[in-house]
Amino acid sequence: MHLEKTLDSVEANSFVVEVFGLGYVGFPLAVKLASSGFNVIGIDVNSKRVQRLRENDLMDSELSLQEQFLESKTHHTLTIDESPKESELAKIGIICVPTPIPEDDVKSDVFVTKAVENFLKFAKKGDVLILESSIEVGTTDTIQKIIEAMNFTVNEDFGLCFCPERIDPSNKEWGLENIPRVIFCSDDYSFKIAKKIYEHVNKGNLIRVNDSKIAEVVKSFENAFRLVNISLVNELAILCDKLNISAKEVIDAASTKPFGFLAHYPGAGAGGHCIPKDPRFLLESAKKIGTNFETIRHALIVNSLMPKYISSSIEETISKMSLRKSILVCGLSYKANVEDMRDSPSFKIMTELEKIGFKVYGYDPFFNDLFTEKYLIENRLQEKTFTIMDNLDDDELKEIDCMCVVQHHEKTQDEIIRIYKEEKIPFIYDCQNKLKKIKASKTILKSFGT
Numbered sequence: 001m002h003l004e005k006t007l008d009s010v011e012a013n014s015f016v017v018e019v020f021g022l023g024y025v026g027f028p029l030a031v032k033l034a035s036s037g038f039n040v041i042g043i044d045v046n047s048k049r050v051q052r053l054r055e056n057d058l059m060d061s062e063l064s065l066q067e068q069f070l071e072s073k074t075h076h077t078l079t080i081d082e083s084p085k086e087s088e089l090a091k092i093g094i095i096c097v098p099t100p101i102p103e104d105d106v107k108s109d110v111f112v113t114k115a116v117e118n119f120l121k122f123a124k125k126g127d128v129l130i131l132e133s134s135i136e137v138g139t140t141d142t143i144q145k146i147i148e149a150m151n152f153t154v155n156e157d158f159g160l161c162f163c164p165e166r167i168d169p170s171n172k173e174w175g176l177e178n179i180p181r182v183i184f185c186s187d188d189y190s191f192k193i194a195k196k197i198y199e200h201v202n203k204g205n206l207i208r209v210n211d212s213k214i215a216e217v218v219k220s221f222e223n224a225f226r227l228v229n230i231s232l233v234n235e236l237a238i239l240c241d242k243l244n245i246s247a248k249e250v251i252d253a254a255s256t257k258p259f260g261f262l263a264h265y266p267g268a269g270a271g272g273h274c275i276p277k278d279p280r281f282l283l284e285s286a287k288k289i290g291t292n293f294e295t296i297r298h299a300l301i302v303n304s305l306m307p308k309y310i311s312s313s314i315e316e317t318i319s320k321m322s323l324r325k326s327i328l329v330c331g332l333s334y335k336a337n338v339e340d341m342r343d344s345p346s347f348k349i350m351t352e353l354e355k356i357g358f359k360v361y362g363y364d365p366f367f368n369d370l371f372t373e374k375y376l377i378e379n380r381l382q383e384k385t386f387t388i389m390d391n392l393d394d395d396e397l398k399e400i401d402c403m404c405v406v407q408h409h410e411k412t413q414d415e416i417i418r419i420y421k422e423e424k425i426p427f428i429y430d431c432q433n434k435l436k437k438i439k440a441s442k443t444i445l446k447s448f449g450t
Helices: 002-011 027-035 045-052 060-074 110-118 141-148 187-202 213-241 247-254 277-286 296-322 347-353 369-379 410-421
Strands: 015-018 037-041 080-082 090-095 128-131 161-164 181-185 207-209 328-331 358-361 402-405 426-428 443-446
Touching: 002 015, 002 090, 002 187, 015 027, 015 045, 015 110, 027 060, 027 080, 027 187, 045 080, 045 347, 080 369, 090 110, 110 369, 128 141, 128 187, 141 161, 141 213, 141 247, 161 187, 181 187, 181 213, 187 207, 207 213, 213 247, 213 277, 213 296, 277 296, 296 347, 296 402, 296 426, 296 443, 328 347, 347 358, 402 410
Parallel strands: 015 037, 015 090, 037 080, 090 128, 128 161, 181 207, 328 358, 328 402, 402 426, 426 443
Antiparallel strands: 161 181
16 A cells, blocks of 8 residues: 555655665766656765765766756756755655675675665655665665565555666767666565656666566676676687787688677776676676676686786787886776776776886876875776876877877877877787787887787
């Protein structure tokens, strides 16, 4: 009866949505829902983040939402806060907080659990909780126990859903509005409520599964698929390097097969907040039931070795050319055209280069030195030992004998091509094989997977 009333409240737009975590997933979701006319409270425990949003200070990746964000704040459909507030209206909580890589001293659900507990402080019968954060198998069941310890009954007077986020930053074809979503719901009313809400996100394209563990495994398996294929193609590229043949030509030729093949291309390794982390949830689940997931384990090992392989390849060429060990690592984010630098291979490459005596510089148009501490934490670095360059002007490049391009941002592509054409640097290492070789150039170009 309580959840039925909540459905009526949602249909009448007489309810509150609380979005916990205003990062790469939660922020666009909160803005999207608020722009649809819902009463949305965006909640983040990071006081600096809250203050920036209150002052309308958006990151580069958020500027496309600036107009909707400002209009929502002006019309009071979106408010920003550090904690939830009591309300007589029905409440829908959506958890979009990060989940760390599970380690001996850190549980992957630590932030999810805290956000859930914050929501439950002012929860009442009829409220619904939707988890979007990537979580380890069994976490939804654990959250249900936390909810029921507060004298609610999931499936009767309290709704619980798991709708794992699917987002591909900078993808111009697939975005928040058209990506279908998998969802588990504890009951039919909660599913109908979720459908009503997600009609304003992705037109309600929700594929319901009947067990929370299925949805949890789906999310981890999607990213395990990417990790395994990225690691596979990187091992292929290493083999082709040693055979002195082009991995790209091998992949392009294999791509002519009209079935049973999906092309992946070599790079410095998978980074970001999903691919290196989510497959570990399956690995941990396998360990708990006394088995192994060897494919994932090996893929993680290969992925972790890529920065060292690239660094060694750079050192080998530098030694043959008798150049100074001064290098600029360009494109620091984990993916092209995004500012997200979490678990980026670029920082690992810089660390490996420093170990073998290089003076390391870094450049990324998205890198703001004000956020250096944030980047260090996200990449588990103790301190910043590299020097950040403000731009790619000729004066900045005088001390550089080698440039390693990890990501090719559209913002810097013309400048990198100019540096190559005008022979401003003796040696360029291209991790993604994007630069076209100029035969007459004095600059040596070496591409991974060429």
